[in-house]
Amino acid sequence: MSGWAEFITAFIAFLAAHMIPMRPRLKSRLVTMLGRAGYILAFSLLSLGLLYWLLLAAGRAPYVEIWPQAIWQRWLVNIAMPLALLLSVLAVGRRNPFSFLGRADGFDPDRPGIIGLTRHPLMWALAIWAGAHLLANGDLAHVLLFGVMLAFALSGVIGAEIRARRSLPDFHMLARRTSLWPGAALISGRWRPRGAPSVMRLMIALLLWLLILQLHQPLIGVSPLP
Structure with a gap:
């Protein structure tokens, strides 16, 4: 095949x-x-x-080209990927009542951690990954692939938000220091980071990024470097 x-x-x-x-x-x-x-x-x-x-x-x-690749597009991916990985690593394992499988028990609305940055960090990380790769890959197959992934991530954000608003009777109390859009609660002053992120999680995100840089070409067949 x-x-x-x-x-x-x-x-x-x-x-x-x-x-x-x-x-x-x-x-x-x-x-x-x-x-x-x-x-x-x-x-x-x-x-x-x-x-x-x-x-x-x-x-x-x-290969069916829709738009050509420019050097700035490759730089965009290399800037976006560390952010997506960091967001993912900081979110994995955190109590998040707003996710599809989330529960409110154990979640402190006054100290939401990374959930204060956005209620749906993993979906937004997927959207960053897909959106950056969509811009950098202008052939038909990759436009279809990353376009669908981006739509899937954004629909996941919307779907999880609707589910949380419907299923959490105390949604507004739990969400008072969070935001749907990444950084909105930070900009408005409703949320402020308390303390530095876990050194262990920062190291994991860094190691994952370096691992992806090294394995991208042998596994995917394309170097991620500009």
């Missing part, structure tokens, strides 16, 4: 896998079989594997 056929097949497989969380009966059966932690691990590995296949398939698809 090669060319557009592989790209379309990989895309369908990726989208089909991400229908699982939207089907409560199927998801509940999988959680019963694997346990909650096992389900999250299995779904994460499946998503990463299918995303990697999709990225490779996009690179092997026929």
Whole structure:
């Protein structure tokens, strides 16, 4: 299988896998079989594997240029990726009642941490990744790939926000020092960072960024450097 056929097949497989969380009966059966932690691990590995296949398939698809690549676009990706990684690392494992699987127990609305920057840090990190790569890859296959990923991330932000407003009876109390748009609560003065971020998390974000720089070309086939 090669060319557009592989790209379309990989895309369908990726989208089909991400229908699982939207089907409560199927998801509940999988959680019963694997346990909650096992389900999250299995779904994460499946998503990463299918995303990697999709990225490779996009690179092997026929090249149809929509816009040319400029050097500033490659610089944009190299500026955006550390920000997306840092946002992700600071958000993983944090109590977040506003996420799709979030619960309010254990969340301190007066000390929301990274959730004060935005209620949906992981979705915004995905949007930064997809948006930066969309601008830097102007061929048809990658425009479709990253365009869909950007739409998926932004719709996830909207969907999670709607769910939180509907399901959290004390939403406004919990959200008083947070914002939907990244940085809005900081600019308005409703949220101020308390203390420096965890050194361990900063080191993890730095190591991930360096690892991606080193492995991008051997794994994806393209150097990320300008």
